[in-house]
Amino acid sequence: MKLIILTFCMLLVAVQNVCGDEESMKSFKECLDENDIKGDIEKLKENDDPKLRCIMACVMEKEGILKNGNVQLDKLKQDLLKDAERLGEKKISEIVNTCGDLAKELTDVCDQANVVGMCIKEEFAKYDINFEK
Numbered sequence: 001m002k003l004i005i006l007t008f009c010m011l012l013v014a015v016q017n018v019c020g021d022e023e024s025m026k027s028f029k030e031c032l033d034e035n036d037i038k039g040d041i042e043k044l045k046e047n048d049d050p051k052l053r054c055i056m057a058c059v060m061e062k063e064g065i066l067k068n069g070n071v072q073l074d075k076l077k078q079d080l081l082k083d084a085e086r087l088g089e090k091k092i093s094e095i096v097n098t099c100g101d102l103a104k105e106l107t108d109v110c111d112q113a114n115v116v117g118m119c120i121k122e123e124f125a126k127y128d129i130n131f132e133k
Contacts, residue, residue, distance in 0.1 A: 031055050056117050057110045060117075071113065071116050076100075077092055098119065098123065
C-alpha cells in the first residue's frame, strides 16, 4: 500500500510499478505534478534529473511521515507494520530506528527522506520483503 509508493521514491522505478491505495497514488501523482515531472521516469532517472531528488520527501510529507522537516519515525513504524506485519513490531522498530539514525545528522529533508527510504528497502530485503510488484 503506502509502502509501495514510498518504494517508488526510493528506487525511482517506473510509474507502472507503483500502485498503492487510492490515497497514496493520489499523493504520488500530486508530487509528480508539483515537481513538474512528466514523461518516462526511468529516462529521467538515467539522466540524473534533479527534479526526482525530492519526490520521496514530497510523498512522505503528504502521507504524514515527514512533518516540519523531520521524518516522523513513529508514523513510519505504524505504516510499515501494516505492510510487513510478519516482521513484528520489535523488528520494524529496530529497522526504523537504525534508518532514522543514519539520517538524523542530515539537514536537507530530501536527503533525509532518501536515506531513510533506501535504508528501509535494504533492511526489508534481508527478510525477503520486496516492494516492487
